[in-house]
Amino acid sequence: MTNNKKVLTWLEEMKALCKPEKVVWIDGSEAQLEALREEAVQTGEMIKLNQEKLPGCYYHRTAENDVARVEDRTFICTETKEEAGPINNWMAPAEMYAKLNALYDGSMKGRTMYVIPYSMGPVGSPFSKIGIELTDSIYVVLNMDIMTRVGKDVLKALGEDGDFVKCLHAKRDVNPDERYIVHFPQDNTIMSVNSAYGGNVLLGKKCFALRIASYQGMKEGWMAEHMLILGLENPKGEVKYICAAFPSACGKTNLAMLIPPKFLKDQGYKVWTVGDDIAWLRVGEDGRLYAINPEAGFFGVAPGTSEKSNFNALEATKKNTIFTNVAINEDDMTVWWEGLDKNPPENAIEWKGAKVNGKEYTAEGGKLAHPNSRFTAPAKNCPCISSEFENPQGVPISAIVFGGRRAKTAPLVYQARDWDHGVFVGATMASETTAAAAGAVGVVRRDPMAMRPFVGYNMADYFQHWYDMGKKIQNPPKIFNVNWFRLDKDGNFMWPGFGDNMRVLNWILDRCEDKVSAVETEIGFVPNKEDLQLDGLDLADEVVDELLSIDIDAWKEDVQNQREFFAQFGDKLPKEIKNSMDELEAKLNK
Ligand code: GTP
Ligand code: SPV
Ligand code: MN
Numbered sequence: 045m046t047n048n049k050k051v052l053t054w055l056e057e058m059k060a061l062c063k064p065e066k067v068v069w070i071d072g073s074e075a076q077l078e079a080l081r082e083e084a085v086q087t088g089e090m091i092k093l094n095q096e097k098l099p100g101c102y103y104h105r106t107a108e109n110d111v112a113r114v115e116d117r118t119f120i121c122t123e124t125k126e127e128a129g130p131i132n133n134w135m136a137p138a139e140m141y142a143k144l145n146a147l148y149d150g151s152m153k154g155r156t157m158y159v160i161p162y163s164m165g166p167v168g169s170p171f172s173k174i175g176i177e178l179t180d181s182i183y184v185v186l187n188m189d190i191m192t193r194v195g196k197d198v199l200k201a202l203g204e205d206g207d208f209v210k211c212l213h214a215k216r217d218v219n220p221d222e223r224y225i226v227h228f229p230q231d232n233t234i235m236s237v238n239s240a241y242g243g244n245v246l247l248g249k250k251c252f253a254l255r256i257a258s259y260q261g262m263k264e265g266w267m268a269e270h271m272l273i274l275g276l277e278n279p280k281g282e283v284k285y286i287c288a289a290f291p292s293a294c295g296k297t298n299l300a301m302l303i304p305p306k307f308l309k310d311q312g313y314k315v316w317t318v319g320d321d322i323a324w325l326r327v328g329e330d331g332r333l334y335a336i337n338p339e340a341g342f343f344g345v346a347p348g349t350s351e352k353s354n355f356n357a358l359e360a361t362k363k364n365t366i367f368t369n370v371a372i373n374e375d376d377m378t379v380w381w382e383g384l385d386k387n388p389p390e391n392a393i394e395w396k397g398a399k400v401n402g403k404e405y406t407a408e409g410g411k412l413a414h415p416n417s418r419f420t421a422p423a424k425n426c427p428c429i430s431s432e433f434e435n436p437q438g439v440p441i442s443a444i445v446f447g448g449r450r451a452k453t454a455p456l457v458y459q460a461r462d463w464d465h466g467v468f469v470g471a472t473m474a475s476e477t478t479a480a481a482a483g484a485v486g487v488v489r490r491d492p493m494a495m496r497p498f499v500g501y502n503m504a505d506y507f508q509h510w511y512d513m514g515k516k517i518q519n520p521p522k523i524f525n526v527n528w529f530r531l532d533k534d535g536n537f538m539w540p541g542f543g544d545n546m547r548v549l550n551w552i553l554d555r556c557e558d559k560v561s562a563v564e565t566e567i568g569f570v571p572n573k574e575d576l577q578l579d580g581l582d583l584a585d586e587v588v589d590e591l592l593s594i595d596i597d598a599w600k601e602d603v604q605n606q607r608e609f610f611a612q613f614g615d616k617l618p619k620e621i622k623n624s625m626d627e628l629e630a631k632l633n634k
Pocket of ligand 2: 113321481
């Protein structure tokens with residue numbers, strides 16, 4: 045399939061290491077993929093769903109111990125520990141290679157090694173990058189085919205001498221004690237072993253498009269971010285683009301596909317999806333920031349996805365989709381998850397594989413679908429996919445939005461004073477942990493730019509890179525922070541969220557176009573209440589006031605927590621961060 049010597053030499057080495065029975069190149073043809081689906085059904089790796097109701101859809105269940113990313117087993121192996129920084133797990137490359145080689149040795153005996161050439165970004169675009177993943181999992185092949193551009197064309201674009209990211213995945217026996225997700229940014233290499241769950245094994249996604257790409261971006265002057273990209277069309281037909289960085293399972297897929305509230309829809313407002321998880325950002329010739337979505341599909345959180353909350357995502361999952369760890373309705377071989385509707389199937393198979401009466405099971409508090417169960421759906425299935433989705437130059441960004449899941453402290457929305465202050469706002473993000481990563485859920489932790497688990501180098505250098513980028517963008521996007529997750533005293537969400545978030549996006553664009561003034565506070569600009577379009581919302585005035593209020597004491601506490609977090613970066617922390625923190629503290633103390 046290729047004459048690229050670097051590919052062939054590496055493949056020979058990996059074959060000698062893993063010792064597969066045979067090697068199969070994935071050419072991207074439908075015939076080959078269909079044969080693999082059949083094989084996976086034969087072996088039980090996948091279950092064929094109702095082909096009339098869900099054509100081309102399959103089901104996969106992972107091991108119980110293998111349902112989310114594993115941050116404690118994810119490593120950045122740079123030459124020195126300082127390059128990886130205090131947030132990342134680190135081991136010296138030689139030591140890690142030795143450890144991993146022992147695990148891969150003979151790991152594919154009697155198995156097939158699939159060679160997946162893939163492009164992150166449209167094939168052949170100057171902004172796209174190529175990876176090759178070797179894996180012994182058909183599930184990985186089929187997911188990569190949805191999430192990236194796969195096959196012969198990619199090898200053609202790579203050419204005889206092109207460089208690529210080397211990705212090796214071996215499933216082994218999914219032993220959690222020997223699970224490793226390892227990045228060697230200086231070798232363009234990713235090695236994953238003993239997992240078969242999404243973010244740990246679809247190596248084009250978090251491993252390449254964020255961890256390796258963030259390192260490449262730092263060296264080459266661009267950015268790889270955990271951001272959705274959406275286009276907001278106004279009644280005049282003008283489309284403005286917004287990127288938003290929220291931590292895992294904090295609402296990117298939902299915001300990227302939102303349907304505006306009726307009164308705005310009736311006026312002609314629309315949202316178009318460019319991406320729902322990852323953005324690669326570059327400075328264009330006109331001095332603006334441009335974004336592409338390097339992915340080709342959505343690996344989205346299933347629970348909570350309903351016709352009402354996210355119609356477009358649900359539509360996208362109705363064909364050619366792989367469902368992982370949701371529940372099966374055995375009556376008609378369709379899928380179900382918490383929040384889909386109010387009718388859990390009676391004849392259900394819960395995510396671990398047990399047959400249960402879904403009504404009784406859920407009534408007793410059981411979860412039929414794992415909280416981090418997901419769908420893998422082709423982006424082109426999405427009814428609101430942007431016409432610019434394949435644009436190799438990307439789309440110009442008017443606003444960058446940061447946000448987290450915070451029961452208190454962070455108001456509904458505020459605007460940073462300028463780019464540098466915006467970098468500080470992003471760097472001081474915090475959010476409650478979710479089921480997207482193994483470990484405790486609901487614990488507030490600092491998660492700068494929603495990139496804490498995904499920066500492939502020292503986070504202090506990452507902050508510096510943001511400041512450096514700001515100097516290169518003549519017309520930088522305005523920067524905002526949002527929080528859809530404020531709770532009231534009874535633990536209920538104060539803000540309706542979902543489609544109603546459009547109201548906040550409209551204010552954000554109004555600010556970008558200098559259409560409305562705002563209230564200057566200690567932390568930045570918050571809306572004048574009358575500038576938020578709240579028509580048709582059943583929100584008491586006091587609730588809106590509280591959503592927009594700044595709790596000085598809570599912020600003082602937050603600054604103390606920021607100081608502790610930033611202390612670990614020592615002298616490497618950009619002075620701008622410290623200055624912004626001092627300035628914030630002074631304002632709060634006034
Ligand atoms: P990753 O794919 O893990 O990066 O997550 P994501 O940021 O794309 O999160 P997603 O949009 O899938 O949302 C995760 C969960 O948050 C789902 O259960 C949603 O139903 C819920 N959610 C999303 N948006 C909102 C919102 O505006 N308000 C509330 N209350 N919940 C939301
Ligand atoms: C996330 O955890 O942010 C995801 C899912 O988008 S995964 O691909 O598993 O990382
Ligand atoms: Mn994500």
